[in-house]
Amino acid sequence: MAELTAKTCKESLVIKTSRVFPLDTNNHNTLFGGKLMSYIDDVASISAAMHSRCEVVTASTDSVDFLIPIRQSDSVSLKSYVSSVGRSSMEVFVKVIAEDLKTGERRLAATSFLTFVALNENGKPEQVPQVIPESDEEVMLFNTAQQRRNVRKERREHSEAFANVVTL
Template sequence: MEARTCSESRVVKTSRVFPNDVNDHNTLFGGKLMSDIDMTASISATRHSRASVVTASTDSVAFLAPVHQSDSVCLESFVTWTGRSSMEVFVKVTAEDLRSGDRRIAATAFLTFVAIDDGGRPTQVPPVIPESDEERKLNESGEVRAEHRRAHRRQSQEMAAYLTTSRPW
């Protein structure tokens, strides 16, 4: 399987923030942004694997600065690290005040996707080749994040064993 560069999976989506996108503080709803992050990241994962993908986890979303109604919001995503069938996708969210041109990193996120075959089983993905300094830094630290994800998943599975599915009402 031939390796692919991070840039081959890069997705850039820019949109305006409208009144129906904001909360009581006149800033972008976190849930709206999280939905856009997942959608954009899924395209990157599909481009990299050229297979159907499922979201395995949203590893982290760091909201770093508010996105205002007068801003545009730009999401940039790409595959940073791969396992056998899993892909880590990084998403950088940049807000821009459209009047002043001031830009700021509003959020960052890491998500994991698994490529699946037509039978719904995990399928192998190509390795990723970082090219820029940003891509190399993210790729070099990918294995550490993958180990954290595995540990967190084990903890979540252990906790799930204690949870009930009975209705409390």
């Protein structure tokens, strides 16, 4: 197998900006959480595909932390990039920034971590390049990735045990 060339986090950077329209909001006139989660999965999957240059599947949405409401008067910008990798898995970090379009005030509205697996043409896991963090944020996320990986593994074990008890 050929040696894979490591890539910087910014090589997988995806930015998506949308206006918040009335149909995107709930009865509080804030962005539906499910709509935002769809945006998050979309940009994260693109980051994972850009990093691996393979088909990818979502293995887990580790967390979506809604920090502040996103109002109808806001735009919403999502920035995602691969923050850490395993052999065939990629952790993708997504940050969501709400911007009041009248005042220009920008606020961190949500953060999320997702895990994707790269697949080859036969649908089997494919090795991915290592990731090189550069900015302070990227280095911090890279250095704390093992802690999140441990939590993810423990949560998965609990989910599998729970699934053996839950009736259909």
